[in-house]
Amino acid sequence: MYETLLMIPGPTRVAPRVLKAMSKSMINHRSAAFGEILKETNDMMSKVFRTENESYLLTGSGTAAMEAAVGNITQKGDKVLNILGGKFGERFMQITETHKGSPVELEVEWGHAVNPNYIKDILEKDEDIKAVTVVHNETSTGVANPIAEIGKIVKDYDALYIVDTVSSLGGDDVFVDGYNIDICVTGSQKCLAAPPGMAAITLSDDAWNVVDKTENDTYYLNMRKYKKSGDKNPPETPYTPSVSLMYAMREALNIIMEEGLDSRILRHKQAAKATRAGVKALGLELFAEPDAASNTVTAIKMPEGVTDKDLRGTMRNKYHIELAGGQDHLKGNVFRIGHMGNITQRDIITTISALEMTLKELGFDLEMGKGVEAVENVYLS
Numbered sequence: 001m002y003e004t005l006l007m008i009p010g011p012t013r014v015a016p017r018v019l020k021a022m023s024k025s026m027i028n029h030r031s032a033a034f035g036e037i038l039k040e041t042n043d044m045m046s047k048v049f050r051t052e053n054e055s056y057l058l059t060g061s062g063t064a065a066m067e068a069a070v071g072n073i074t075q076k077g078d079k080v081l082n083i084l085g086g087k088f089g090e091r092f093m094q095i096t097e098t099h100k101g102s103p104v105e106l107e108v109e110w111g112h113a114v115n116p117n118y119i120k121d122i123l124e125k126d127e128d129i130k131a132v133t134v135v136h137n138e139t140s141t142g143v144a145n146p147i148a149e150i151g152k153i154v155k156d157y158d159a160l161y162i163v164d165t166v167s168s169l170g171g172d173d174v175f176v177d178g179y180n181i182d183i184c185v186t187g188s189q190k191c192l193a194a195p196p197g198m199a200a201i202t203l204s205d206d207a208w209n210v211v212d213k214t215e216n217d218t219y220y221l222n223m224r225k226y227k228k229s230g231d232k233n234p235p236e237t238p239y240t241p242s243v244s245l246m247y248a249m250r251e252a253l254n255i256i257m258e259e260g261l262d263s264r265i266l267r268h269k270q271a272a273k274a275t276r277a278g279v280k281a282l283g284l285e286l287f288a289e290p291d292a293a294s295n296t297v298t299a300i301k302m303p304e305g306v307t308d309k310d311l312r313g314t315m316r317n318k319y320h321i322e323l324a325g326g327q328d329h330l331k332g333n334v335f336r337i338g339h340m341g342n343i344t345q346r347d348i349i350t351t352i353s354a355l356e357m358t359l360k361e362l363g364f365d366l367e368m369g370k371g372v373e374a375v376e377n378v379y380l381s
C-alpha cells in the first residue's frame, strides 16, 4: 500500500522513466540498433567519469567491476597496495588475494580517511608495488577519501591507481583524468539511480599496457575481450548483456545529463550537509571524522539506550522509511542514512522529521523541532 522511501546506500529510488525504459521489448544484442544504445551509454558513462577514455558496461553488480579492475592487472605474487578503512577497502584486498596477488595492507581506522603521506611512504620504500586500490567513498563508514591528493602522489610512481567510485560517481567530485586515475569502477544502483545489476569500468592507456602484459586468470571479466568487442563498429559486448538494464542505464544517464553533473553533485553536497546538521541538532553523533564526511551517505552512532532494531524498525514500519544498519563490527553500533541518487529536499526533511519522532517515542531525550529546523536552515542558506 505504501511506497517505502529508500534512504539507503543503494539500491536507490529509480525514476519512473527508467523503469518504463526497462519494459521495452528485447532486441538482438548483436544488432546495429543495440550497438547504438551501447555506444550512447558508454559515451555518457565516460562523461560521468570525466575521462577521454572508453568506458565499458559489465552485467554484474559493482563488485564485478572491482574484480575486473584488480583481476586484469594481477598475476601470481604481484604486490597491490590495499587501503583498509572499511568493508569495501577490505573487499579489494580479498579480491587481490583471490587473484593470487600479494596484498600490501595499509590499515586505516574506520571512520577516518587515509592520510596520503602514508601511501607515499609505502610507494617510496617498495618499488615493486604494481597498483594501489582506494575506495573513494567508504559506504560502510560514511567516509570520503582524498582521491585527488592520492592521485598526485601515485602519478610519480610506476603503480597503477585504481579507484572504487561505486557510491560516489554522480554524487561527488570524480575526475578520472584530472586525478590521474588509471582504473575507475562504479555500479548502477547508487548515485546513478539505475536498478542494481550493472557495473562500469574505464581504463587509461597505462592500465591497458599492464592488462596486455598480465597473465591474468579472468574469463567472464577479461577486459581484453570487452575491448575487442567494444572496438567494433558498432560496439558489442563479448557475452550477452542484460538488454533491459542497458535500456535502464541509458535512461538513468540521460537524466544525469539533463540535470547536469555539477548540479547533481551540488544537490548531493547540500543533502549531505542538511543530513549532518539535522542529526547533530537531534543530539546524535556522527561516526566519520568531520573533515572526512561523505557526500552521499552519513553514518551515525547509535544513541545510548536505543537499539538498531527499534530505531530502524520504527522508521520502517511506522514511517515507511528504510535506513541502513552498520556492517561487520559496526552492526548495531551505527545506522546509516543514504542520501544518494534522485534524492530531494523533501526526502531529507521527511527523514529527519521521522527520525525525531522515532527517537522521541523510543525515549531518547531531545527537543522537538530542532532537527528539521537545522535541515531547513541549510536549505534556505
Ligand SMILES: *Cc1c(COP(=O)(O)O)cnc(C)c1O
Binding pocket: 009, 010, 061, 062, 063, 064, 066, 088, 135, 137, 138, 139, 164, 165, 166, 167, 187
Ligand atoms: C555498493 C558498493 C560496492 C559494490 O557492491 P555491489 O553489492 O557489488 O554492487 C563496492 N564498493 C562500494 C564503496 C560500495 O558502496
